[in-house]
Amino acid sequence: MKLLLLEDNQKLNETITKRLNLKGYSVDAFTDGMHAYNNIDEGYNCFILDINVPNLDGVNLLKRIREFYNDVPVIIISASVELDIIKEAYDFGCNDYLKKPFFIDELEIKIDKLCNISNDIIYFDTQCYFDFKSSIISCNQQEQRLTKKERLLLNLFLSHKNRLVTFDNIQNYVWEGSMASLESIRSLIRRLRKLLPKEYIQTIVDTGYIFKTT
Template sequence: MPKINLLLAEDEPALGQIVKESLETRDFIVTLCPDGEIAFEKFKQNTPDILVLDVMMPKMDGFTLAKEVRAINDEIPIIFLTAKSQPADVVEGFSIGGNDYLKKPFSMEELIVRIKNLLNRSAQQKKSEVLKVGDYSFDFPRQELHYNNDVTRLTHREAHLLFNLVKNKNQVLDRSLILKKLWGNDDFFNARSMDVFITKLRKKLKEDPKVEIVNVRGYGYKLLC
């Protein structure tokens, strides 16, 4: 089994180190960050499998960090750690994209169970993610396009770009947003790279004339099907 890559944001040094070391003895790879700003930079450098975020942190709190993460990645599981116990705080955590909420003090066993449950749920959702694109079937987890009896393999980035287009089909997919989400930033060179990937996807979808990826000048791309 591959190790789980986990990003932990916790400003209490003693607690952070205890959680880190406990998870590492159970074959996790843990990146420990003392505040939200550092955690967000680490997240952009190397996307982990799951985030465990303390709510009360200096520079950038856990809720704000989660909002920043969700702006570029709406799939990664997020668990909040907090001493807060008010229902309104719990509601806020879920409303901004959190998947689970663990109140301090907590046991390591409970944290690990919640982490594995979220990752298993995420894996099951991806396994069932076969989407229709006109007459094509798009198997996102396998990164395959099926048309009649033909199967076309997609690269990792092609698959994620097409996934986002399909999820927003017949709507404009914001160019800047998708560049930040898949490429890390929206500079000129990444924008040209995305144009190349769009051209590749058009070629792989050309068998069905009802499927079209159009350029909406100044905004982004739209998948019509």
């Protein structure tokens, strides 16, 4: 998958690029809005745009992108909390908004969900799948509807299959930045495990979990 990243903070730009490269994504990174605009026709699957950048801000770049591409996902990342700016971004067709500072894992999850998943059904076993749209997990033709936190947790695991998901990752994504005790996280893990026919979720002591799939 090919992405365009517009972020004028050089360190953050490099960090995001490195992480997405490690996932196998091709990233063209820019720090200047006009330079990014001059390259929007290079066949991108996803655009990640900061708002406050030199020469052409992210919202106006989004507007120009939508003049050419109606369906390519656009994720806005910004420190701005001004509701008018956020509303304007959504009015011009942004698909999601991520406020700085954020964990890179959060951005990866949004990219996986918006840009890399072609449908709402994700198989993690020949007999098991998760339907994002209905929040239903189906294993061996038995269906279970998940609660919001169970759905967010499974979403997080499926976006990081066979990779470590830390306690901090879970707290930040499932509890959406609010504090969560280790016991709350472990209780949620136990509930999700009961809905699964196999031991997909492996505990990494004092660190987190790995969702193991074949």
